[in-house]
Amino acid sequence: MKKQRVAIVIPTYNENENIVVLIKAIRAVVADSTVIVVDDQSPDGTGKSVSKLAAKDQRVKLITNKKKNGRGAAVLHGFQQIVKENVADVIIEMDADFSHRPEELPLLIEKVGQNQVALASRYVKGGRTENWSITRRIFSRCANWLIRFVLRLPLKDNTNGYRAYSKQALQTLLKHHFLCSSYLVLSESALILHRHHFIFCELPSVFPNRKLGSSNTNWQEVVKNLAELKAISQMYASGCSCGN
Template sequence: MQNTDDIGRVLVIIPTYNERENIESIVARVRAAVPEAEILVADDNSPDGTGEIADRLAAADERVHVMHRAGKEGLGAAYIAGFHWGMEHGFDVLVEMDADGSHQPEELARLLSALGGADLVIGSRWVRGGTVENWPVNREVLSRGANIYARLMLGIPVRDSTGGYRVYRATTLQKIEIDGVASQGYCFQVDLTLRTVRAGLRVTEVPIRFVERTHGASKMSRAIMIEAFQRIAGWGAAYWLGRLTGRERH
């Protein structure tokens, strides 16, 4: 069991859209893995009733909370709303976690422990000790390639900048101006990583076991991949132009 007294109050933010098959299990696993932590389910008005299930869980457990959002606005918008909710309610540490079980709650204690020497901890698939299960070869090649592309284009020393299992200090989110983040999908994760590095803050990667979902549909789409490619290209052009002219820019 992880004692969170040394890092303050912890909020695990779990965005949902049509996750009725997964939400009860993931909430139960988080509560068992780190009992001191609280949970915020940020539901984008799921038509399958995920929000109603989350309400039932919250009614039975005072450490579970639910944010009902008007509709499906994307992963980035859901997390930013969750970050604001957490900071407004006095949480010191904000955790990103998928609802589908790909992020193992049982590994959360290790990520929280690593926060002692960092401002952002990323659960990484692509550092030594990290693993991916049940992914086809083309998906692994795509993810590895995207992270190499981001690392080279942006000049950031992070091997899994697209990873979505993360632990932020509230002070980190305040310093990187999250209200200026327009990215969605997996590009949102790269954007926040870049902002953290550019702010001179400490990023630590901890190896995790990533398991592809067994219930429900993946939210990955062609549009998400195109957005990431285009935004990283733009940020990269600004970065390298800044390096050449002596005026580094984000």
């Protein structure tokens, strides 16, 4: 059987404390993967650190966005580059803050071969969050319930951006015009693939709180997410296609 080529997209904004260590940790478990970092003009030097690493390792690539457009837009930019260069059969998105544990990568890669989309889930049996405040736990649960209810998605965890896609699934996503640029791209992506009858597999995942740096999520982002969720819901309620 032909070996699957793996590419990992990591969106970054002010992750200089984490990114090089993370890439080395990824290398320890998926040695021959291509790592694409999409940086939103981080003022803390994240892009410079990745650029130095890329000069030594041709499998590390840096994409620098002209401005901060949000996590969703950054990931989609990375996906487009992967399809353009045809460098992968399995494509993974993950965060840079070690909330997505590199040691879970091999199982995600294995399962996407048996299915078409594999998702790391905090809310299936065996999954959990660590060191979260009660407020954050309640907020996350409520957000997932709301997304599942509004969009009629079959997933228990709609907001975790640790996912693996088959090449076919990724190509399907990129044929569509996305309404969202924030974290809601995750839900919009799942909705598109669900409507195209792709098979999902949710795997239990441990989600620790970040150890270094600070979260980039704020109340403005939350309000933007709610507006985007409403827009997605209205688009489908009106019978519109999410295609170009």
